[in-house]
Amino acid sequence: MFEPLLILVILLLYMGLLFAIAQWASKRTAGQGFKNSPFIYSLSIGVYCTSWTFYGSVGSAANNGVLFLIIYLGPTLVLIFAGTLLRKMVRVKSRHHVTSIADLISSRYNKSQTLAAMVTIVCLIGILPYIALQLKAITNTFNLLSANGLASTTTSSSFNVEMITVVLMIIFTILFGVRHLDPTERHQGMMVALATESIVKLVAFFLAGLFVTFGLFDGFGDLLDQAERLSQNHLALQKMSQTPALTSWVTLAILAMSAFLFLPRQFHVMVVENANEQHINTAQWLIPSYLLLINIFVIPVALAGMILGHGPEQADTFVLLLPLQADQRWLSLLVFIGGFSAATGMILVSAMTLSTMITNHLVLPIIESIGRLRHLRTHLLQLRWLAVAVFISSGYLFNQVLGNTFMLVNMGLISFAAILQFAPLIVGGLFWRSANAKGAMAGLTAGFFGWFYTLLLPTFIKSGWWPQDWLDQGPFGITLLNPEALLGLSVLDPLPHAVFWSMVLNIGAYVAVSLSNSSSKEEEALANEFIDILKEETRQLPTLDQEENILLVSKVALLRGCFSEYMPTDLVSSAINRCIQNTNLEGKEKVSLLQATYLKNEAETILSGAIGSAAAHKAIQRSNIFSEEEQNQLSTMYSDLLAEIHLSPEELWSKVDYYQEREQMISDHAEQQQHTIERLESEAIQRLNAEQALKELNEKLEQRVEQRTAELKSSNVNLRSTLQQLQQTQKQLVEADKMAALGGLVAGIAHEINTPLGNSLTAASLLKDEYGQLSGNYQNNSLTRSDFDNFNSVANESLEIILTNSERAAQLIQSFKQVAVDQTSDERRNFQLKHYIEEVLFSLKPLLKNNAHEIAVSGDEINIDSYPGAYSQIITNLVMNSLQHAFAQTDNGRIQIEIKDSGESILMNYRDNGCGMSSRQLRRIYDPFYTTRRGEGGSGLGAHIVYNLVTQQLKGQIDCKSKVGQGTVFNIRLPTKIPSDKKNAVNEPHQNEDTADKPPDEGSNDFVI
Structure with missing residues (x-):
């Protein structure tokens, strides 16, 4: 046993260590070290293993035998067989700046804000029990490890540790998950911290399993022998050996596969944080290996706990309780830290992703609709911090109210079943072209109602929050409406029953409404882009030669005004610069309409990283980037072509190639068929008629050949004449350009020669003046020796200047003469x-x-x-x-x-x-x-x-x-x-x-x- 204060200090030190690791990784230069390693990416996916895995798997094994393995077989099947689905989501994330699971679904279905809000609400309701699960695990194990022993979870110590955990999680999530406005920024420090936690919980559970199996017992054989001897009089051991129902296997497999892909935290670490699609290859073998290692001792620990006299109701704590009872204090502390890592990792990532979804898809639309609140749009980052605090605190309150009602595994399955409602929308959206937003909203609404009525409502009833008669006799005495036996379906257990009805309602409404409502042109274009996202582009995106007559500064001003509504000034300038750089418009004053379109699309992509794709789409549309005249020009360029074939420009060229090849193949096949038909018809006709027809055909063919030959001769004469004219024109243009260059050269040389000639004239003029003065003095008989010496000096200097500049002019003339002669x-x-x-x-x-x-x-x-x-x-x-x-x-x-x-x-x-x-x-x-x-x-x-x-x-x-x-x-x-x-x-x-x-x-x- 440990004193509560000592445990709290150790937890603070451990959180400080994680903080330091994350800080160190964040400060390293991008691309350095191991933080961009596929192993860090794969280990961070280990956040899937929460306290449910660390503690609850043993409890599940003690009560249901090997059924718990399906929770980990599901992710393995996903990684083996659903690699294409995962790669599609990663590619869509990169292209559309997707920030969350709600953003992914919204982007596919016409950027619907309503659908994004619905997904966010489902996540909130479904994930809150999961947050409560983690806090419950921390509280129970803290009390077990502390000197209070098996104290009630309502003691002050438990309250303190739970509140401290909540505060630490809020601070840590804000520092390393919500530092910046754009959540698509890679949180490399957080990823390294998550990978560290994955290693810690694996090592802790593995060491505990080794101690229980080989320390308390003599290995696996001894455990199995003792369990077999006791099973004759031990009902719990007998239950462990029973084979679960097939419906339970299938249900848990479906839930596990869906949760591994679509839980908000899993989507974030696997998709949003993915920097390289090749990292998925490593995850496809590393994660199954990790899941195998962390579960290899689950059955032995469950057997050991019951052999040592503990009941299955305590099995959630076996992994910590058994080392404690064996007085292995430090091993117990390591196990507690491992469980703490499993819980806090899930809370951190879930809070970060849910805060983004809450802000972008719930709070921001409300702010936009209420004029007095619009000034809050520039404080989205602070609103996300508040959302983190509210979300984690809500999980704490949920645990206080309902946490003591169920075992850990039941609370986890509630969340898994809620997240399953996203599966038809995402899988259908990535593989079914007819899916549309109306069908998605109908399917999600129907599925959520089925989940709430058949699974969550019975939870409230069993907690005493709703009349028990609804489970015994059905609501209002209508047996067919019994939540756990809807329409008389009573052969299934509650969980398979809830999954069955929620999926029937979800998929049925999704398919029926999608088929009964035609998709808009925008939806069809998005459907084609999402479905064909992995196809290799075989040719470069075509460019149109357009006049660059649109002032770039005017479009930038409109975008700046749009960005300023949601970002601080410094971030606005950075975002504008990114738009210009990504569209290769640096240094341009004017752009073409097509370039302006690329700029607008890039701005929407960047803004979607801050406020979500749905809100970004509306914000850009509201900014009126294009005038009515420009929109008409765009419509002329694209609508006639792309609206009919429902293709994005990137796909247009590949589709043209495909249909050209297909046309050629059909033409060849049709030609072969025609030859066959003609041959059969000719065999059925009398020989004489066939010869006559052939003769007439030959005559006509000869006439056509002669006519065509005459036309070709005439065309050749015209072409030859035209070619001669073109050659003559080209020769004249070349000569004109040549003489123009020579003329420019002559002008330059003339200007250059003018300088030495001017210097020579100046010197000669000075010499003439001096000579005139000397001659006058001589005639007046006033000539002195000093006058003569002065004239002699001036004459020497002037003659030197004249000689030097004359040589310079001669050199220029000689150089130009040689070049001019050579050029002509x-x-x-x-x-x-x-x-x-x-x-x-x-x-x-x-x-x-x-x-x-x-x-x-x-x-x-x-x-x-x-x-x-x-x-x-x-x-x-x-x-x-x-x-x-x-x-x-x-x-x-x-x-x-x-x-x-x-x-x-x-x-x-x-x-x-x-x-x-x-x-x-x-x-x-x-x-x-x-x-x-x-x-x-x-x-x-x-x-x-x-x-x-x-x-x-x-x-x-x-x-x-x-x-x-x-x-x-x-x-x-x-x-x-x-x-x-x-x-x-x-x-x-x-x-x-x-x-x-x-x-x-x-x-x-x-x-x-």
Whole structure:
């Protein structure tokens, strides 16, 4: 026995340890350590094993034999056979920002707030007994462990420990479950703490089982032998060996499978906290192993307790009572901590998830409907804290009122049966396309009524809260309405009876109402998306070329106003930034209507994380993000197509492919059938008629062939003429672009030459003035030696200036002359490549005069036999492309040109650190007339000219790599000596989708920012 105060101190220390573990895990950088491990995820699912498992399983085994195993066989069957269902829920959670089981159901059924509220109410009524179960277990075991021995649960010590537990659970839940407004945020600290508790309760129960089996007895064989000898005169032992009814097996299996998937706490740890779908693979073997280990000693402990003289009514405490009676104080304390872990883990997660559901689906709709309360929308986080406190306190009050009425296992089954009402809605919603919101509400209402009338009402009657006559004679004396024998069905036990009627009512109403009411277009689209959520997307989402004429700032202002109704200012800015980043709209001033649609959908997804999908949908709709004109445009774009086929855009392409393949298959089959029919008909007709028909057919066919041939000849003539015109036009445009570039170059050179000429004129003018003064002094006979020396100094300086600037002008003229001649000539000659490129860049220097751009050339000096004019045009076009496009938003860009000798070829690497290109732009870079700056000076021919010069005139290869924000790289391979063959070698560009999406590797010739 322990003093109550010592036990309380130990509990506080244990909770402090869990607090420290959770705090440590929360502060570690995302992705580090083991907190993102699949083992942490799997062990946290062990929250399924509550005090019912830790204490109540032994009680169930003592009263019903091996029937308790079904509670753990159900989850095993789910993990083995329902992996697809679990993965669907995880995928839906990620796509729709689902925060709870109510949010999942609401999202599937047209984001119905009414349905979400109904689910929340069912959870509250169903889970409160389960919370009371945990508090009852803590109270009973505390009294058993304390020095008060078997004191009543109404003693002050029990009251204190229960109240302390409630306070600790409220604080711990708020700190690590409700810290932030968005409950889809992963609570990694809490998950690590839950995994720790799972290990603690497994170790504690396992050690207790080992002690009982091998410490108090000589192993399993000894236990079974003694039990067999005593069973002849021991009714409880005889009952343990009886085979349970099949209906009980099936009922418990259904309840266990449903509870494992759909209990709010299980949904949260398995779905909401899932960061990687692959973690499910680990859980599929780890959780069954965990359940096996924690239950392996349940039967031995139950047998040991009854062999030692305890009755089955005490079996809930056997796992703690037996070590206590054997004076194993520290083992008893460890067992108590294990049971405490089992209870508190369930309370923590349930309170966190229920607080979110209460706030989003009960409190928030009330606030929205009452104008005076709308200011509370910005205090949702504080309302969740209050919901945590109220929910846990309600569990405490429930235990005080009803906790002493039933055994632990009965209270747990009440909750399991309530949660079962969600199963048809979720399973049907993920696999049945005809399900709709009206059917879901009808099914949930009917099922909840059946659960309440056939299971919860008898609980109240047996507790003395309702007349006993309802169970004995039926309400108002109507036997057919007996809650435990409804419509005369008295062959089933109370639990199978309640499950049967609740499911009949639930599924019947769900199916009947869904089939009798057609789904809306939105519901059908959601149904298709949920059902096909696991299908792989085989092609990229199509984009429409639309004019970007909508001011982004106006849409952001509307979204900011919507978010401000529910979030503090700092969270609003963060949420807006996430919307813009997730839709790739950074840096844009105007967007297209399609991009604005993506922005709206992303905003709804992010807001749903804070207030639930149903409330978020209504809030976004209420904000009028789109004007009436924009809505009409959207309707024109989508309604005609998507409303009829009921598909989301992501599925449209795959469906088109599917039906095209199906059409082809049907056409082929129809053609084969037609051939068969024709053959059979021809055999049935007389040979003469068949020959005549064949002759006529041949004549007609020849006429059609001749007619078609004539049409094709005429078409070919027209096409040839059109092609010649296009080629001539393209040639003229290329020449025009070429001369325009040369004209710009001439203007720049003229401006550059003007500077040294101006300096020379200034010096000459000064020299002329000095000479005139000297000549005047000479004529007046007033010339002195100092005057002559001064003139001599000025003359030397002026002549030096004139000479220097004249040489500078001559150098510019010579450089421009060579470049201009090369650009307008197809002459082939030997030249030094690096030196020539430097001359070309020198001629382009005026273009860089008004900014801080840098151009650097490095590498080997290589003598080549080629066309210098082509090289000049390549460098000029690449530099102009960088200046006009890559550096459009910056004044300090950098261009690096690197030349390498590779034997019979050279490698020229051109790179800039500009804005880069998207994969879509990169695919079209060599297309003629393609430009991103239409109307701003860009002709769209620069890259096209470069590609033609490299691949045709210079017979080389060009490869472009780029990524948004990481610059652009052109890798050009050219022969050092052009072959004499004049035929153009057309090479395809070497960029592709994979290349476009990957940044250049370090250590290569590629440019990396």
